[in-house]
Amino acid sequence: MMRSRRLSKDNAYYELKQKIIDSELKPNQAVNEENLAALLGVSRTPLREAIQRLENEDFLVRQPNGRLKVASITxxxxxxxxxxxxxxxxxxxxxxxxxxxxxxxxxxxxxxxxxxxxxxxxxxxxxxxxxxxxxxxxxxxxxxxxxxxxxxxxxxxxxxxxxxxxxxxxxxxxxxxxxxxxxxxxxxxxxxxxxxxxxxxxxxxxxxxxxxxxxxxx
Structure with missing residues (x-):
């Protein structure tokens, strides 16, 4: 079980990152967990870990109001x-x-x-x-x-x-x-x-x- 969970967590991370890199998710686009989970076909837990990694890498940004958006291009x-x-x-x-x-x-x-x-x-x-x-x-x-x-x-x-x-x-x-x-x-x-x-x-x-x-x- 652990192995497949790790896989889905990594898959969620790579897929989400790829969508940001390819501008499928556009710079400054507001995103939320619900939509992303549906988009990637994953449950909330692996998604949350993927989001956290992408926040650490500055691909996703947590705004002061707690909402998420795709990092801008500057x-x-x-x-x-x-x-x-x-x-x-x-x-x-x-x-x-x-x-x-x-x-x-x-x-x-x-x-x-x-x-x-x-x-x-x-x-x-x-x-x-x-x-x-x-x-x-x-x-x-x-x-x-x-x-x-x-x-x-x-x-x-x-x-x-x-x-x-x-x-x-x-x-x-x-x-x-x-x-x-x-x-x-x-x-x-x-x-x-x-x-x-x-x-x-x-x-x-x-x-x-x-x-x-x-x-x-x-």
Missing amino acids: VKEVEEVFLVRSMLEGYIARNAAKNATDKDIQKLTVILENIKQSFQLGDNQNFVSYGFEFHDYLSEMSELIVFEKVLNQLRDHALRYCRFVSLHGDWTRQADEEHGLILQMIADRNEDGAEKAMRDHIISSLSIALERIRGIEE
């Missing part, structure tokens, strides 16, 4: 998330270039093909998914355990912003080309170049995100 938060990512992931790319095997380069090349294809098809959500797969694989290659842990706390917030941006317009060719440059630097085992290419890429993604969010706010 310029300040997107700036902080992407700036921290640029520092961490720059160093991760540097280490990935140092550790890269031929097999890693092949794997990254396949992911890059998927990124390119989804970009050409205008498939924004897959473009984001493959982009994150690329970044996640570099994290693995870097073998920087603490960096990866810290990055994981930010990852889903960054993913939420990227998905949100994708719902409100296309990514640019520049974002597509930047992944190619990062891979080139890693394939060349150019550690400085990989770090710089990654930092530049995340900062330019930030400027696209800011433009969209400001556009929507207006």
Whole structure:
């Protein structure tokens, strides 16, 4: 019994988080336990634990009146998330270039093909998914355990912003080309170049995100 309860608690957490990341539950949307339980098809107990985890992670916000809402999307938060990512992931790319095997380069090349294809098809959500797969694989290659842990706390917030941006317009060719440059630097085992290419890429993604969010706010 314990096992299935744990499973339903985790499922409730992952499903609810996914709906927030994908903007199925929109920023600032008021939510309540009853509706969420019905939406996820779970009972109140696992739902409450899921809600608590998501409050701790700042995906759900408890208002002064005790009501729940989905966390808003703010310029300040997107700036902080992407700036921290640029520092961490720059160093991760540097280490990935140092550790890269031929097999890693092949794997990254396949992911890059998927990124390119989804970009050409205008498939924004897959473009984001493959982009994150690329970044996640570099994290693995870097073998920087603490960096990866810290990055994981930010990852889903960054993913939420990227998905949100994708719902409100296309990514640019520049974002597509930047992944190619990062891979080139890693394939060349150019550690400085990989770090710089990654930092530049995340900062330019930030400027696209800011433009969209400001556009929507207006």
